[in-house]
Amino acid sequence: MARIGVFVCHCGTNIAGTVDVTKVVEVIKKLPMVVLATDSKYTCSEPGQASIREAIIENNLNRVVIASCSPRMHEATFRRTVASTGLNPYLLEIANIREQCSWVHSDDKEVATAKAIEIIKMAVSKVIRHEPLFPTQVEITKRALIIGGGITGIQAALDIANAGYEVVVVEREPSIGGRMSQLDKTFPTLDCSACILTPKMVDLGQHPKIKLMTYAEVKKVKGFVGNFEAEILQKARKVDHLKCTGCGTCWQKCPQKILSQFDLGLGKRTAIYIPFAQAVPPKPVIDVSICRYIKYLNWVATGQEGKKPPECRICEKLCPTGAITWDQEEELITEKFGAVVVATGYQTYDHSHYQEYGGGAYPDVISGLQLERLMSASGPTGGEVIRPSDGAHPKTVAFVCCVGSRDQQKGRPYCSKVCCMYTAKHAIMLREHDPEIQCYIFYIDVRTGGKDFEEFYLRAIDEAGVIYIKGRPSKIYRDGKKLKILGEDALIGRPVEIAADLVVLATGMEPSIGADELARILNASYDTYNFMVEAHPKLRPVETQTDGVFVAGACVGPRDIPECVAHGGAAAAKVSALFSQDTLTTDPLIAVVNQARCIGCLLCVAICPFKAISYEVTRDKRLIAVVNESLCKGCGLCMASCRPKAVDLRGFTNQQILDEVNSLWL
């Protein structure tokens, strides 16, 4: 039997000025099960709370209604008050007679008083059905999964590992390093990208707390914060990395060559390869799509049709440690984690979509990233900048900004943020390579928001004598050995035409391929361009709507290196904070299934936005829904869709909402 105490707050004159509190108390006193109804000047004040505590104990109340301000204001406060008497904090209900009564009906005291009474009646009828609720504790697996081994992932991994927690880094390429490893120098300081990146890569590779899984992909993630379980696909390397020493004999001798993705088609690599010299791990994989011996094996397997490929096996013969293992197959590895950091980064926009700029058909129209490879000392040309078509040294170089950025037609309306600066960097560096080079930069706006960025841009103009032309070129076409760039100088409103030896397109950023698929796997949301969506753009920049899944770096939006590093660190801090607890406390206001009533139509399973409902089969072969308490956020979608009302929401039960409605006509 409920023993309800109702405490009506004056809130100074805020409530009492409009609502006749004495009258309210008189009426409420008479309600069934209300053993005490009283008022106080400031319920939330210390004396106010003290009097509630006393009243609870004195009258041995087991339900409390506080008629005051909005529950959004003081529910937490009063729950503590109630709890301090040993009563379960969830046996409290707030009647909002200030924001939703006295303050909005100050014009009519009578009406306001009547409404206040009804509001409290509703609260009373609801509180009767409140039950003691207890938060549950869940163990946390203190192990982080980092998806993506670029600078962001590396930073996050190192920070978490240095905080003392285990980390697994999954990178789909044969080496970590990401985009940054393809860069020659970084703006605005012009320090060598590799020189600052590789030490971090090595640290990561050797860190006792970090397990590195390259040439691997995350295929499935189930579970919830603190208790994820991920299925990771380790692709077949055909090389036993425990035996391999990375001596390099194999990739020097391998006869099968192909254009290198790492060098963006400007150089070649072999079938057994490491993507670049400083790769971590410094051990090769075999590209089964081109390896001669693999081809041969497939030929045998498929009934020896067509021409017989050579039984090469040179790498195997030369390998001093016998690390080549042809029978190595891809395998699915399942690992447990407590948190996931998505750092899948970006790829550059494919400029072949720009027909007006040759649609990728002109070898001497290259992307900024390709230029990086040409300028890099460890690049395909050993740092010599030459035209891909004829190897000649370009003297006139034209840059076009915003290719695949700020372009509605190409479905890329956003600014990629880094292109302005890297283009300035390219111009400056080209001048250092060869003082005779003249650079032209076609731009829409030059955006230099960042420390020392503006200075760097001015340096391009003053020191490197770069000529900036405002306007997006309309056409680029080949004219003999030259490339003609047609455009209009928007500042003087005159058409311009530049004959260049080399054209560099400042291609923008877009999320790495497969980012959307990964988001789905993680039940995180992503925007129309497949960039990850953060839980709050300002206040929760590295969290997602899915607890325990964090996002960092360029997979969220265009970012430069320092920002990515900062975000990696931020995500790491969040993960470490999570791991600093031993257990997670979950809110008890969640869905519960009445198994006797559940008919197993599984509509709720389909509807739940948090994948919190699954099903199991009972002993009498019935399908029934089961709620995962840690995943459920208590939205109540499931119960509104449940025809037999087999699922209910603690704290907002069907009975309670119905009783609230009923109370209006009692």
Place this chain on the structure above:
Amino acid sequence: MINEIRNKAKELLEKKRVECVIGYERATDGLTARPAFIYDPSEVDRLIFDETCVHNLSRFLIDKKHKATAIVAKPCDSRGINLLLNESQLKRENLFIIGVVCSGVKKVRFNQIEDSLQNKCQYCPQHVPSVYDFLVGEPVTETASRNYAEVTAIEDMTSADRKLFWAEHFDRCIRCYGCRQVCMGCYCYECFVDELDPLWAGIRIASSENRMWNTMRAFHLAGRCISCGECERVCPVNIPLMLLNRKLEKDTVHLFDFEPGINAETTPPFATFKKGEDLGISK
């Protein structure tokens, strides 16, 4: 035709492929049909099929959930089976569906066959079942076009008249739940209307509660009713229940372009949503 059904039934029972064949047999008036449950191959000759076989047999599959069962299915019955499959009430592998091509069944009452088709047949979209393992009869291609004339007629009334129209019908309701019990979509162990905690509707057989019952019964079938017309057929006081179901069907088709029972895979309208969809309520 009937021999094909009997032979198939016989074969299935003899081969122990199924434990029971649900079909039709002659009713005690010697004129109309009633559901038949055949367990013994020697009894297959009880089976009949003709234009008096109005019942939607898929409803009986719910009682046979975990048993291998064969069922004689008209197009409307087959839609029922699809719905039950979609709502994971049945396992396809437990079922053997003897589909019958149907060009409509007659209006029947006990001891009398009228010379017109059941209303459900007037607007049935199919002649061939949407799912079957074995088809009896010559497949016909043309399909009837959906027609909601009688629904629009009510939509065109003034809301006062509509209220009266329904009050008159609902006042007759005796809450026998015949409509619910014959419906293959109403398979809850305990119907909300029977529940005590909370007490959604009382036991009063009176207008306000009858109205509430009939409203929610229909709404629980929104996007699920496969228009077999059974509820309306069995109502002892002739309440035009299909007018409720078909209003919801009309809107469901219009808003969500969804027709229940056409296949077992399509996600029902209340289990999904489209972010961009407007549905005519944006302001």
Place this chain on the structure above:
Amino acid sequence: MTKVITKEDLLSWLRQLAEKYTVVAPVTSNGVTLYESISGSEVDKIDLSFSNTELSPKNLFFPPTEALFTIVQNERPEIIPAKVDREAIIFGVRPCDARGIALIDKAFLAEPADGFYKEKREKTTLVGLACSAPCPECFCTSVGSSPADPTHVDLLLIPTEAGYITQIVTDKCKQLLMGAPVKEAEAVQPSLPSLKSVPAEGITEVMSKVFNDPYWDRVADRCVHCNICAYVCPCCYCFDIRDYVSKGKIERVRSWESCQSAGFTRIAGGYDPRSTKGSRLRQRWYHKLLYFPEQFGDIKCTGCGRCVRSCPVNIDIREIINDVQRMRA
């Protein structure tokens, strides 16, 4: 010579009665014939050629829903019992249905009597109307009644070409008939229509032997467990009771319930001793053909054929009786 009342006189008589009494008579609308209370001006609505009503006249004594009493929350709660203010006449009761009411009487009027039922019963006069064209499902003659059985009505009218032969049965109707336009006339009582017979004799004895026969489960296969049969039956009388609280009043309500519905025998804690389809269906026949006869002497069936007509899946009491008889020995 017999006492006869012409159709016109009959209607004008009913018109008079309507001023003093609540007159209830069969009216057909929306394709269903039901008993409705009619005012003097509405007597023309009466359907005199109906075969039988969809719902039996039991509703008038044992309504689908009735408030038994109301408790008003004043300073001290007071109880206001429901009562009937006006005497009633039910016109056009078929002999089978009259017998149905008589069967319910056995249960409801046996002391301690059901006050609410009793009051209505006492304040009501039954004007019977003999069947000239019974429905094909009827079998009243096999269960101790007949198309022109006057036993359980106060006044029986037998339709003829010349008008309705009035057969006075009880004193109750004598004073009712005072001043009624009844004339002496030549009217030949039509010969009773003959009905198919159903072997109901000695059914109770067989029933007592076949309780555990798998037969019940087989029949139940096609039963959908709606309450139609029970609700159209003129002599089924199960009910449920619940209290309603609203607008400061508490009302105790009783409504029809049926042994066929899932929750009927569910007890606190959720256990249902009659959870299988077979056991529920069997209960219906055992109450009609064994328990009731054991308690009150008669089979609880009037042969009105309503359940046969309205059953969605043709569960036919005549077939049941035949099958059970076959189980003899």
Place this chain on the structure above:
Amino acid sequence: MALDYEPKIVGFLCNWCSYAGADLAGTSRTTYPANVRIIRVPCSGRVDPLFVVKAFQLGADGVLISGCHVGDCHYNEGNFHTRRRFVLLRPFLDYLGTEKERFRLEWVSASEGKKFSQLVSEFTETLKRIGPRKT
């Protein structure tokens, strides 16, 4: 219609947007008619059509469901489902004789206190115009 008639509105408000919006209407001291009784639910998607039907059965003159603007749902997807249920339920109730003006779904954000008070005033006006429900 009798001017003294005061319609009763049952309002189901989602905790994160609309309930906060209603609070804001208070903190910014706007006034609106006292005809609405607010029931706080976690999400507009928690509102079972049964609650609406029940409210009308008990005698509500109007029912309001209010939640976060589409796309802003605290639970990402809740109001998308609310919307689907509403667009079927509203015409259906209208079909049964409960005028569609009596049943509304409105998106009110935590910052739209003004919108909420206007909504209630306007809704109350409409209900006064159509008058009490004959049940």
